[in-house]
Amino acid sequence: MAAPETAMRRVTAINNGTVLDHIPAGKALLVLKMLGLDGEMATPVSLVMNVPSGKMGGKDIVKVEDRELTQSELDRLALIAPHASVAIIRAYNVAEKRVVNLGExxxxxxxxxxxxxxxxxxxxxxxxxxxxxxxxxxxxxxxxxxxxxxxxxxxxxxx
Ligand SMILES: [Zn+2]
CATH class of the missing domain: 2.30.30.20 (Aspartate carbamoyltransferase regulatory subunit, C-terminal domain)
Structure with a gap:
């Protein structure tokens, strides 16, 4: 069966927003800080930390509800999570995939x-x-x- 799809469904269980996957384990809070989401918390955020991940050993996942992160916000993430994968969620489906890009x-x-x-x-x-x-x-x-x-x-x- 399609295991990756099952895993993806688990992390996309938000209606609208942004899911950041493949964050190095333990860095999720730093990600929130870099995105300015650690303050007044106007946006609901959920963290999944230390998920076993074949590729990385362990990873964190951040789900930001009702907010689509912009490319420039995502590019900041490259500083701490250069291999993060990003999905924009609309109506419980992956509407777009984005990559973080640090550039030169x-x-x-x-x-x-x-x-x-x-x-x-x-x-x-x-x-x-x-x-x-x-x-x-x-x-x-x-x-x-x-x-x-x-x-x-x-x-x-x-x-
Ligand atoms: Zn200097």
Whole structure:
């Protein structure tokens, strides 16, 4: 029988919204933070954590009800869940599948983690630009000061 379909049905049991699958285990809360969904919770969100997953060992799933995440919101996710798969749900069905895409540069999502960076003290506001130095594992380098970012504190510097 079609096991993947059964699994998919389990995670798509919301009427309308967005399902984020294949998030690395333990990162679901970080995903909510990056999407700005950890605050006042205007949108119902459900988390499924530590689901056994053949590919990844374990994974988290996030279901966001009544909200279709935009591509730019999804691209932020690539910073912590580059292999996430995204389904837009309408009337209990998968209406669209999206992929997260980090690209070559992350612009105006996170600021450089070095306080003395020129991008932070500039008189004229500068775009926050972090270049993707390597994808696996992910490392980012500031466009201005050239320094490699501390991935553990990345989320603290979200704009
Ligand atoms: Zn910098």
């Amino acid at each position: 540069e992350v612009v105006n999502v996170i600021s450089c983690c070095f306080n003395n960076c020129a991008s932070l003290g500039a008189r004229e506001p500068l775009d926050h630009r972090l270049k993707v130095a390597t994808h696996e594992p992910l490392s980012l380098r500031c466009h201005y000061c050239g320094r490699t970012q501390d991935m553990d504190t990345l989320v603290d510097n979200l704009l």
